[in-house]
Amino acid sequence: MNYSSLIIAVLILLGGAYLLGRNRARAIASQGIRLHSLPTHYGALMALWTGLPPLLLLLIWGLAEAPIIDHLLIAQLPEAIQQGTSSEIQLTISKVHNLAIGAGIDAAPELEPAVRHLIDLQQRTLLLHSGMVLSLALLGIALTWRRIKADMRARTEVESIVRRLLFASSGVAVLTTLGILASVLYEAWQFFGKVSPFEFLFGTTWSPQVALRADQSGSSGSFGAVPLFAGTLLISLIAMFIAVPVGLMAAIYLSEYATPTIRQYAKPALEILAGIPTVVYGFFAALTVAPVIRELGESMGLAVSSESALAAGLVMGIMIIPFVSSLSDDVINAVPQSLRDGSYGLGATKSETVKEVVIPAALPGIVGAIMLAVSRAIGETMIVAMAAGLAANLTANPLDSVTTVTVQIVTLLVGDQEFDSPKTLAAFALGLVLFLVTLVLNFVALKVVQKYREQYD
Amino acid sequence: MTNTSMSTREKVEKSMVRRRAAEKRFRVYGMASVLFGLLCLVGLFGDIINKGASAFRQTVIQTEILIDADYLGINKKADDQEIRNADFEGLIKQHFKKLVQPEGRSERRMLYSMISAGAAWQLQEAVMLNPSLLGQTMSINLIADDDVDQWFKHDRGTELHNNRMNETQVKWLEQWIEQGMLKTQFNTLFFVNGDSREPELAGIRGAITGTFLTLLVTFLLSFPIGVAAAIYLEEFAPRNKITEFVEININNLAAVPSITFGLLGLAIFINIFGVARSTPLIGGLVLTLMTLPTIIISGRAAIKAVPPSIREAAFGLGASKMQVVFHHVLPLALPGMLTGTIIGMAQALGETAPLLMIGMVAFVVDVPGFVNDPSTVLPVQIFLWSDSPERAFMERTSGAIMVLLGFLVTMNTAAVMLRRRLERRW
């Protein structure tokens, strides 16, 4: 059995276990004995014990199978190869695999035993692990079956398992953070060995062009990240300047003024804005918005660079409107009607009610929505790369071209690179610093929300 | 006191002028905001459709061609391999040479460049399906080269034209048009083919399947995990520094540039766990990490919005915490969670940068069958095509964007309908 059919088999067993557990509990109850928990809890417990361990085993097996098989294969390789370097062994094993599936490479008689062994192994492990998985599932059924008694605390047990699952889920976020730190820390560390953190954090010139090739220009490159952070700030501010008022007003309009039909269609329509690929926005910003801005600016006698922070910021603002509008609309909608009634009853107009009562009550959610939008703006790359350019100017003029941290990260990682040049490593350092900066920002935001959060009802 | 009362009324009346205006303004701002958003949407859509609609039509050359078994050197019993090795390209060249009689080598080259490389595969396939065609004359719509396609669809009769079609070629084309040989037909290949370097053969089936599989993985992982994490953090986690740290952390993850998730995926999933590069599985895993914060944050906001009185009522009846959450809080919070999911998934659907790091920015011709086959996704396909030199890829880029948007709209509609059923005000 392959993985998918095994998973299906386990799921079927799981369903069966649920019914079995429930019915057993019911049978006990029908003898007039009072159960600690509902029959469904016993069913759920049985299902959990039937499903979880085998699925876990499957996961571990999936991760461990390949290395184990390869390990077993080594023993079957000709002596000469076994003595060889690890890469030789590695290659031979790849070859054995490809021979085994008959992928059209020249046969090698000396590998014949290994190939046969592999085919054999694959069949046996398949049998073995299907067997193990299924028997584990059956074991779960049997053990739980025996444990089901009237006074068994099935609900408590189910709940504590579910609680652990919930806990593990929230652990994913923490692990992600650790993973990100782990995957940038080493390289960032190396970078700070080459460039002083002080220069990096406070330097105002960003020009990462260092020699990648021996015969390339030898300029040492300067790694002052201030212009990047300033650029990120500028563009995010412009984007928020569009997205927050438009998004919030749209949310208010949709939840307080619009007829249900309009809301029903307009809200998802706006949500589409979040899903348009950023390449499309990039083209839009670079080819539609930027020229308009340039012409407008020039007609007013302003010097507008053909790649302006304004164009990128405006379009990015449009893209993140739904983050503000939809999430705010949800929280605004969740404010109890009685609060609105209280305000209307005092003779407040709709807008007063919204501004004075509804928004404050929905504030934590709205701030959350805005933070999400800000985050998205900070993390966005493509639009800026296409419309605001890559020149690291330190300026507050939205008509100038600026670049952002993320754009630099992407260009450094996607363009030509060298594994140990500060130019490439700088991407990791930027990632790390951005991570820490936004961490502080979020900390501040959380504190603000905590201060102003008001419970209603 | 009557005086005061009168004066109150007067004060209110007096304030009304200002307030009515404020109310009207507020309403107008709201309406304008919605309209602005919708206009942007319409503008973007219009632009894309305008550019991309022509991608759905393909120019073909209708011709009667003799499948010369002798030339091909195969007979009716030939197996697939033999057919594959046969020189159909040469056959087509012969055919067209007879048709227009080019003079000299350079004219021959001009002529051959007008027929797609796919034409030979078309014939090959026809013969493979039906070996009895060998030795017969068949009528077939051979795919024209992308340059011919562009000329026929856009440039014919205009001065402005990239000199990919020269006078001789135009002469031949005009001749074919007169004979009714040149025409456009619905571009089925665009939907049934995988990627190709020949614009006229390039299709999005591989990318669509890849997108579907990738998003499936993303959704199956991110929605349950996101909802579960939101529930845990909001309802179960003790309020302390650790929870606070986790909360900040999650908010922070939302601001992590998406390419960083690619780095993470590369470092953890590929290098440590040995997941294969360029597969929907690894793509889905990376996008899950990226989507999770959005779902968790919106989920928590939605849970927070559930009034405490409802929880109290359930607790008072002896519901356990878990029951309160799953019977009362979750159903009320689900619409909000769905919003987060819709936005998060939409974002995942349009994402390119992190996929760069995990090998999904790739040329993959074969349509993936399952989550561990090499594949690419629509936004990447769009990104790659948009950077291709061939002019014909421009309209295909827009065409692919239209398909992506169609995908997005379908996905959102389903979720929105679900959300609407769950939504209620209390």
Add this chain to the structure above:
Amino acid sequence: ERDYISIVGSSTVYPFSTVVAERFGKSTNFRTPKVESTGSGGGLKLFCSGVGDATPDITNASRAIKSSEIELCAKNGVTDIVEVMIGYDGIVFANTAAAPHMELTRKDMYLALAKMVPAQDGSDTLIENPYKTWKDVNPVLPAKKIEVLGPPPTSGTRDAFVELAMEGGCKAFPFIKAMKDSDKNKYKAVCHGLREDGAYVEAGENDNLIVQKLVANPDAFGIFGFSFLEQNADKVQGSTVDGKLPTFDAISDGSYPVSRSLFFYVKKAHVGVIPGIEEYLAEFTSERAMGEEGYLADKGMIPMTDKERTRVLKTVKNLTPLAAK
């Protein structure tokens, strides 16, 4: 258990590599290779990360492999690397077809775009680039603002441009040329440094976008690959450089001064392990692909001279690794 070829590397070579891969897949029984566009450096990094089916078999590069990369490879057990040169990529300097055509010299380009230029008084001192219009640079040029959209520092195209066009231009000043021997670093800094005051606009690596930006802005020039010029001949025109128009022939015979070589690298150890590598190499180096009238030329790659190609064919046939050269 990979049974298809995995190719990574340069985005410049990507369009050529993919055509070959596609033809190869269609005309043989092997699966179509998977080609990733990771950039030359990124590709080499992956390529050098080890052997076995989890690592790529081939990496494309728009520059030659560096010694540090060879060392990295060796450290990870990747020893026999076969270098295959495939052709040339012309780099053009273009503006919209609607605007007047420009005739430039490399010196003009240097003066217009360098960060430091010789002082206008003719003395041997360097000053910050003061030129605002093309006319300031060279009186025969129009009095239009200097605005050039080009690739970012991380791009191979930019490296090539800087090296071939700018350095070619700065060598025209004897005192700078003299620096090459006295102070090599300074020489490079002077010749390779692009101005950062807005006249040179770093505009991402999407060449189509640059083409379209040029159309929208008649004053602007762009730097990009020859294939984009070829495909958009109605929209943009390549400026003459040192009297040569960027044409297929001029690049191919080397008379157009700004072009660079393209390569790919093969992991010899994978030959015979991953099916189809030799056949892929054969397809790539065949006459119908790489030849003067091959399909790669149709896609905008400039073919090598016959002599060069013979050498390449030999390398491929014998799978001669780099070190052994």
Add this chain to the structure above:
Amino acid sequence: MSIIENHKTNGAAFCENPKLKARDVGVFYGEKQAIFDVSLDIGANEVIALIGPSGCGKSTFLRCLNRMNDTIDICQIRGEILLDGENIYDPKVDVVPLRARVGMVFQKPNPFPKSIYDNVAYGPRIHGLAHSRVDLDEIVEKSLQRAGLWNEVKDRLHSPGTGLSGGQQQRLCIARTIAVDPEVILMDEPCSALDPIATAKIEELIDELRENYTIAIVTHSMQQAARVSQRTAYFHLGQLIEVNPTDQVFTTPQHTLTEAYITGRFG
């Protein structure tokens, strides 16, 4: 039920000096009719008590009087209601000043998630009733005092109104309403959450307010109705059964239903 079909309201539904006049008012929640053809005058400077069994439509009727029903989507109203002779359902009428003139205290206390001070100051602020901070402070203090809450909250005016006990919240809502100085005050069971002392204070307040205002109060307490109101209206299943001077209703009810209700022999 047949006894109340095609009913006519008993007693004196109309009065000489009406502040509010309801004429043939019918209210529907979607399909369901909650109020049937109610005609009733509410006189200037009088307190009218609305009584009747739970679910009979008292709250619904009350909410008609300042168009609070507008906020319920499915709610439809027929007939007319005249405030000082002007139909408040006239399309020209702006509900905002109307609601400022006809204030309302709701059945469930619903303080805003703001500080106690801001809860009370909200109305005067939006209507521009105070010219200065001092003015506003005074209005807030006076309103809280009249609602009998001042002493309990004067030290924590800036803590949230939602942290108060049920009864305190209700008084806060009363204070909030009278701070706007409306001409008519509609009270939906204002004392249901209050202890006798607080109730007594509110009743005193009602008495005091009556000099200048018109008050309609929904109550479940006969005693309260008797204590504070001049007239009493008895509702039953959406119909106005009887309106009469309060003492008369409680001593000699005209309709059998009224009698049944006040003597508790009902149902």
Add this chain to the structure above:
Amino acid sequence: MSIIENHKTNGAAFCENPKLKARDVGVFYGEKQAIFDVSLDIGANEVIALIGPSGCGKSTFLRCLNRMNDTIDICQIRGEILLDGENIYDPKVDVVPLRARVGMVFQKPNPFPKSIYDNVAYGPRIHGLAHSRVDLDEIVEKSLQRAGLWNEVKDRLHSPGTGLSGGQQQRLCIARTIAVDPEVILMDEPCSALDPIATAKIEELIDELRENYTIAIVTHSMQQAARVSQRTAYFHLGQLIEVNPTDQVFTTPQHTLTEAYITGRFG
């Protein structure tokens, strides 16, 4: 305030056959102490009335008895409360069966945003009290009948509970609570939103329930306390001032504060 410092509860706080025993219970909302050292027995099969001015801590105390205060983060409890001799604040105790045994009706009606039927059926469902759909239907009907709501809602059992009038909602909440068949019922002003007839029904219900259950009821109505309860406890500013048989409290209150309160001469 000095009169109640270092107080001792007057009267008979303890009884012979206690179902619930509170010992030195103190409750804090953050810094603020809301209940001070209250010790009180609630006897089996008795109805005890908790009275006192608004904000004195009646609801808070009541919520301690089934650990509803657990749900308020800032709420801290000292002392112990024993149900059938077992401390309910023992860490080993599972609050779920505890709350099923000690049911609660809240001060503000808080129906679930579900249908009327589901509101009532929820408790029996989660506790597995019904074995079949028919069983459940029966429980729902009976509970609604006992709460005096059946006739009004029997035709719309499947429309949302939030669409009911205030009083109907309150009765729905009562029905919901008794559907679980708890041993102790805590009622926080259950009749405040009810008309006299509904009130009478609830009082009847309380009387009926007393035979098998223990009931603690918070009320603002002295009359109600007098009608339904055997003992009455008077709270003041978080302290339990006096507990005595109800008739004694209302005729000969021991403490001056109690007297002041019940005669309305307070404040």
